[in-house]
Amino acid sequence: MSDQTPITILDIGTTKVICMQVRPDQSTPGFEVLGYAYLPCTGLSRGSVVDIDTTVHAVRSAVKEVESQTNSRIRDVMIGLSGLHVSSTASNGIVGIRNKEVTTVDVERVIEAAKAIAIPDNQTLIHTLPQEFIVDGQAGVKKPIGMNGVRLEACVLMLRAVTSALQNVVKCVEMCGLRVKQVIAQPVAVSQSVLSADEKDLGVCLLDIGGGTTDVGVCKRGALRHVSSVPIAGEHVTNDLAVALCTPPKSAEAIKVAHGKIISTEYEGAQHITVDSLSNQSTQKVSTQLLSEVIEARYHEILSFVKRDLKEKQLLDMIPGGIVITGGGALVPGLVDLTKRVFNCQARIAEPTIVLQDRTLVDAGYAASLGLILQALQERDRLDGSKAGAVTRMWTAFQHWLDYHL
Ligand SMILES: Nc1ncnc2c1ncn2[C@@H]1O[C@H](COP(=O)(O)OP(=O)(O)OP(=O)(O)O)[C@@H](O)[C@H]1O
Ligand SMILES: [Mg+2]
Numbered sequence: 001m002s003d004q005t006p007i008t009i010l011d012i013g014t015t016k017v018i019c020m021q022v023r024p025d026q027s028t029p030g031f032e033v034l035g036y037a038y039l040p041c042t043g044l045s046r047g048s049v050v051d052i053d054t055t056v057h058a059v060r061s062a063v064k065e066v067e068s069q070t071n072s073r074i075r076d077v078m079i080g081l082s083g084l085h086v087s088s089t090a091s092n093g094i095v096g097i098r099n100k101e102v103t104t105v106d107v108e109r110v111i112e113a114a115k116a117i118a119i120p121d122n123q124t125l126i127h128t129l130p131q132e133f134i135v136d137g138q139a140g141v142k143k144p145i146g147m148n149g150v151r152l153e154a155c156v157l158m159l160r161a162v163t164s165a166l167q168n169v170v171k172c173v174e175m176c177g178l179r180v181k182q183v184i185a186q187p188v189a190v191s192q193s194v195l196s197a198d199e200k201d202l203g204v205c206l207l208d209i210g211g212g213t214t215d216v217g218v219c220k221r222g223a224l225r226h227v228s229s230v231p232i233a234g235e236h237v238t239n240d241l242a243v244a245l246c247t248p249p250k251s252a253e254a255i256k257v258a259h260g261k262i263i264s265t266e267y268e269g270a271q272h273i274t275v276d277s278l279s280n281q282s283t284q285k286v287s288t289q290l291l292s293e294v295i296e297a298r299y300h301e302i303l304s305f306v307k308r309d310l311k312e313k314q315l316l317d318m319i320p321g322g323i324v325i326t327g328g329g330a331l332v333p334g335l336v337d338l339t340k341r342v343f344n345c346q347a348r349i350a351e352p353t354i355v356l357q358d359r360t361l362v363d364a365g366y367a368a369s370l371g372l373i374l375q376a377l378q379e380r381d382r383l384d385g386s387k388a389g390a391v392t393r394m395w396t397a398f399q400h401w402l403d404y405h406l
Pocket of ligand 2: 014082
């Protein structure tokens, strides 16, 4: 693959499919967007396919739209994976250093040793992320090659997915005549697109509040340390509104996006909006305060759930950099203040930028797509394995990882 070969990514979420094709170039952020399509899709629930036909139709339509924009035929794609079935395990490996000086081969051996833990039969390993090395008991080593010693240890984070869930997403993509070149866990991708090097170093928690799940990633000392997922997100907020306002879910979604706010503590006075009844034959007036209270209650639950999870895993003290929020669910006004209150720390909404045909789009909802592109660009050389041997490919990937993270 030459450097200029376009890369196509698919972000298949609970509510939508995004297909984006980019061409690497020398500009900032390092690529030019050639084509972009966003299509609603209800074929997934919490990251798993629940309706193959709907998913295939949405993916095919999104890809066709990009093909017509770029006047090209798309064959290879990189896909993002998120949701309840993606999880992480930390593992350590230890080997003797063969010639008293660490070589690339020692590093490969120690990473392989760290990977040698039992993965449940129903799960597939999708990423092995080296975090740090220990040479003769000296911890925190970032680049061990060339160091003298007799014993090398590696700490890695292994990201895995439930195999059937992974296979079903891949199957839907392949049914569109596409070839999946790479599966990327979205927390890995999003951490690329929205976190600064300082944040990753100091320690932050990344929240991707999507439609069906809130994906959690914790970064510390320059690397991703933990990945998990909470089964509550934007669709639950919409359902709550539908129940509270006695309105169809479609109307509840439109009202949430147009009028939703988390401001109940500083309510500004009585305002009312018109809401469709369930039968769609009449309307009713609803106070915006009620709207805010319903929205705030569900977001409070999501954040409390995440906080409890982090506390149980003893990660809460590892994130002095605070919380960085992405995903469509991050777009509700007032979320930063609520997050600060719940976690008692700093919080911000991530705002990745994409320049698309002279339009500049700044939106937390693009974080996953942008991250997939950045990750795909990074992985591109590694995937060009026709000439390189397995060891060389692994080392190249590791070098990329080092260059990016350290
Ligand atoms: N302005 C807004 N205010 C509140 N919520 C919003 C807004 N815009 C979008 N959302 C919500 O964001 C959610 C979709 O976010 P996103 O596109 O990140 O999800 P997804 O990737 O499809 O789902 P998942 O990541 O869970 O698989 C929807 O529930 C939608 O209602
Ligand atoms: Mg998503």
